[in-house]
Amino acid sequence: MSTPPLTFRRSLSLTTRALFASAIAIAAMVADWRLGWLEPLRDGLSIVARPLLAIGQFPAMVREQFERATLDVLVLQRENAELRTRLTHLVVQQQLAQRCAEENDRLRALLGLSPLPKVRLIAAEVLFDTPDPFSRRVVVDRGSNHGVRLGFAVVDLSGLVGQVTRVQPLVSEVTLLVQEGARVPVEVVRTGTRGIAWGVGDGRLQLRDVLGEWRVREGDELITSGLDGLFPRGLPVGRVVRVEGASGAPIVLVEPFAAGERLRQILIAERLDQPGG
């Protein structure tokens, strides 16, 4: 038996090739998402993809520069004055808060409680929204070189914004709180009821998985509970806008504080303790 000459050998049919290629694609999805094996491949490909990305961002950059160049001096002066006033207020408040924190530490020590974890903040600026139609993420200009690690909380002036979900040396990616499937352990300020806020995909969160009794009503404010060992406790999350259904397990909708306007300046918050410690 001899193999047929090359001319007569037929290549695989179109459908077979397509099936083979999609097997590769699906294997890549599983390896990337479930197993996290493909970060080296991603880094390699991003050498090619990053210049394309940079060119794609060029128009937006030009527009921003133009807007900056044409800003009115008077507007800037007014804004500057407002910011100064606000800064003064904040500094005074911060000093008071500092004293409270010290006192709190002393009292906790007297009671024999373990000290509250400290928080380190990294200031960052949002570079752009990722053009992924499937999830709401932004890329910020601080990465592992600046001490950013996976899972850090991200806040802006109004409250919790999201969480760091991918870190590269110079940039990192933040998945927004309102992304469907995002979860954050929260606490109702008024009653101390603890649960988990889930992103439901329409810009709102839903309070679920409550421990014990549902003591929550419209207008209640939610803060992070810090039970995940990742987020600092007490970051403002949102306000309850609707409670419907049975009292046993009502549907509680939460409007995040950090909704709406475009993100620019943010802070990345690191909790300085060992998870679970």
Place this chain on the structure above:
Amino acid sequence: MSASANQSAELLAPPNRGWMGVSLIVALIFDLVPRVWGAVAPEITMMTLTFWALRAPQWCGMSVALGAGFLLDVGRGMVLGQSALAFVWVVWGAQRWRTRVLWFSGWGQAAHLVWLWGAALALETAARAVFAGGSWPPLHFWVTPLVMMGVWPFWQWVLLWPQRYSRAERG
């Protein structure tokens, strides 16, 4: 761009491999332009792959689809392989039905291709939901294939530009 002429009947120079590369890179750049979240925009890379799978199936096969898909996934920060999967089946469909589709003019082709694109995007969404944790695009994302249909005659006209004989002769 005249809407009247049957574009496939136009006399064309053979396709150019370099132009295929350039057009794919330009398409990737288009798709990587940052946009307001939820804004509907045509998937230009998908359309460009369709074009080349129709016009030059010997060059635009599964490996090109996979390569472009992986690049787009990395650039957009999506799950690796998501766009690649969609692109593979777009190329498959375009190659499979190319003799039929090429009989039609721009709008007729678009009316055929809109189903292919819609199906590929649906497949992408489903695969993402099954293999990579469900996260769904907003409902109006499904207008995308229609937008692509509207853009197709124009984009095809652009992509055919170096192949028109008048131009090829002059160059």
